[in-house]
Amino acid sequence: MSNDSAPPPLLEMKGISKSFPGVRALDNVDLTLHEGEVLALLGENGAGKSTLIKILAGAHIPDSGHIYIDGEKVRMESPAAAQQAGVGIIYQEFNLVPALTARENIFLGQHSMFSLTNRSQERAATTELFHRIGIEVSTEALCRDLTVAQQQIVEIAKALSQQARIVVMDEPSAALTPREVEGLAAVIKELKDQGIGVIYISHRLDEVEAFADRITVLRDGKHVGARAIDEVTRDQMIEMMVGRSIENEFPKAASKAGEVILEAVGLHRPPAVKGVSLTLSKGEILGVAGLVGAGRTETARLLFGADKLDSGEIRLHGKKVAIKSPRQAIKHGICLLTEDRKSQGLILGQTVQENFGLANLSDFSARGFVSRKREGSAFGNYIDQLKIKVTGGSQTAETLSGGNQQKVVLAKWLQQNAAVVIFDEPTRGIDVGAKYEIYLLMNELAAQGKAILMISSELPEVLGMSDRILVMHEGRIAGEITDPASATQEDVMKLATGSTGEVAVEA
């Protein structure tokens, strides 16, 4: 970090304001970033982080305020201008062409339309870039064959190849496994050492604490404060973001498990799931941990009838049932909140009410005719109960923030009043406040005697919210943790990475 006599900061955004019709998205916001510094930009969804980043990226023009780079005023009038000024943005959804190689993606758009490309020169440049960030990926690998983490590296390399000095990462760890996050940490360190300023956006506060030098917090479009990371505690960060203090990040309520509702025996569908058995009881929250690709989501899909079982059986209340489609699973009282809300949970172009009604039309219809009125009043109750921020039932789902989208999905399944609720990554990409509400709701469901299966990659969440934890590794149950309160993240990771001796016994 620079001291007082140092040159002007790498990036300064001063007094930035921006309004959209009906919304004041940013109100006089400041942001400072120094060379070789990692700045975490914090705030709940809708706090204005994305708008601020889009202004930096030249995608939005601010109503007022100025941007300075190296102390000189610059105007980010277009994405091209921002790129020219040395700003590289790694969005959550990558802008890579799956059918092109890493090298081709990095140089995409850097040639004029009719120029020849020099493959060996490009390859050398790419190799050098990869070397610079200390990562080993083949320059000639097709992007669709790369893991999410590797694709991210390609995106970072692409930014660097365009001489970026400011790199913005929007939720870079959301889709990464813990081990991949460590890799990302190394890359970020590498960038810092080369004097590049990094703006890091994440909801994961443990990462923020580990990576960032300073934090800047936004709330409701306003600048709440900037602090050095060692001056704030995690609780203070949350308080700055939410505007009130949250006593306990994981409000686990004491629950008592009742009789077994769901029993799965030897669920088998290779390569993802190889003989998984589990039981789920009334009133319990069963956490399922494991690395990405361990077969957790696939197991949930089997229980829900979304994929076909090769072998194995599912028993409900002790009776064997054949679940061949999600429709049948729903009839049997099982529902699944998918990990990917946008592609699997919601029909983005439809209204929230239609999304809510889709699984519940039989509740609102007589002889095939749907009563919008009944559907609307039922949904209205959930808007109140779940505090869904919508203008009304006719708002389209795509316009909602992640947390509110998740609440719409939740409402859809709550209406089903299902006995078994499977949550797959229930809080991914959701801000602290909404997260807390979802945890409370899980507790309430458990208290009502529902059986909850919670798949999560966030270890603190699994440890904090579960009554029991199953850990999966390579398609099998690697072990069970019966007392999460006294277990550590290391205990889970040992099982998840298959590095303990007791693995084979249960599989």
Next chain:
Amino acid sequence: MKVPSRMKLPQDFSLFRDYGMVLVLVLLCGMITWATWEEQHPSDESAGVALANGLYDLKGEDLHVAIIARQTKSDDEFVKAIEDQIAERGSSVKAVIRVRNPRDARIELERLGVNNTRINAIATHNFCFSTWGILKQATLDGLASNHKSFKDIRPYKPKSRMGSAFLSAENLIAILNQNAPVAIMAIGMTLVIITAGIDLSVGSLMALSALISAVTLRSWFGDADASAFGIMTAFLLGILVCTACGVFVGLMVTWFQIPPFVVTLALMMVARGLSFILAGGADPVDIQATGAELLYSGTILGVPNQIALMLWLFVIAHVVMSHTALGRYIYAVGGNEQAARLSGVPVFWVIIIVYAICGASAGLAGVMDASHFTSGRPKAGEFFELQVIAAVVVGGTSLLGGEGKILGTFIGAMILGVIQNGLNMQGVDSYTANVVYGALILVAVLVDQLKRKLLN
């Protein structure tokens, strides 16, 4: 936490927002009306009645009228209307002169003069009135000086007025009637396109249905002696086979995951080929059975059957799409098939049903074609698939699926019909008409897009 909210239009605008193409249709109708706005010279039944009344009111008991008209079918009605109306008023027509040309008319008039038949008014329509020299006042005055009985003779014709041939009730009904088959197929196509599919086979299925009806009527149901029941059965068979084709397409799309474009492209060729095979060549198979034409020519409460059927089907489809679970499911499958399946939507059945409905609508259009031409034409419905898709797209349904409105499709089909009709009326030759037709489709969709941009 703030919710990014899109600017919402007030509810009153929903008609304009959802069915913006209504505006395009109205604009088009206005344009064509303006282009065809000219003096109209009616010579139909009502014009005859009005002329007779006018003459009687003018002359009263002193009316001695001769009618001059050509020997055409349309003039028959005109002449009869005048005769009947004059008789109604208690008088009678002195002479009816039906001739091919002015020369014959002069000969007939001379003869009447020689016979000393009293004539003081000649009733005719605008065509003779304005083009035949014999009916010029000067010529008639000449005749009157030779023949005393023609004293004060004058020609009369029905009143002309300004108007548009396009905007007449007759023409508008003709547009609806002509476009009913395409519009009905567009209903099925709308459902298919909403599920993000496409059906290229409808034009060929139309021919197949017509031929199955014609051939079974000839060989199974007694040809010319076929009973009403036989005719209905033959028609139903045509529709059923097309429905089965639709089910087949649905199975290919769901089970084997073949893109609907490919499945229906293949079916398009197969069905067209089968139609020619059934017809034993390119010539139509005649339907001898009496009563088979009723589907086309009959009316319900004065509305031609085809139009009544079309309107009914649009109403039913609209209700299904906007008020039933099936409609919701169809939109959901098109919007996001994955999410729909994981919400418990029976995606398999939805797809099958949608293609079956599309096949059935093509079958119905084929049967209507068979009734219209009283024959099964193997060339029926050629390139109709493109017209049908155009109608759906012009109606505001997205080819990407998930959105679209049935009533929009109706408007879309009518826009195409009105464009065609307007080009006909302007006497645009068919090659030029194709160019204009294509360009106007693009413009129609462009207007819709611009409107959306402006409103958002």
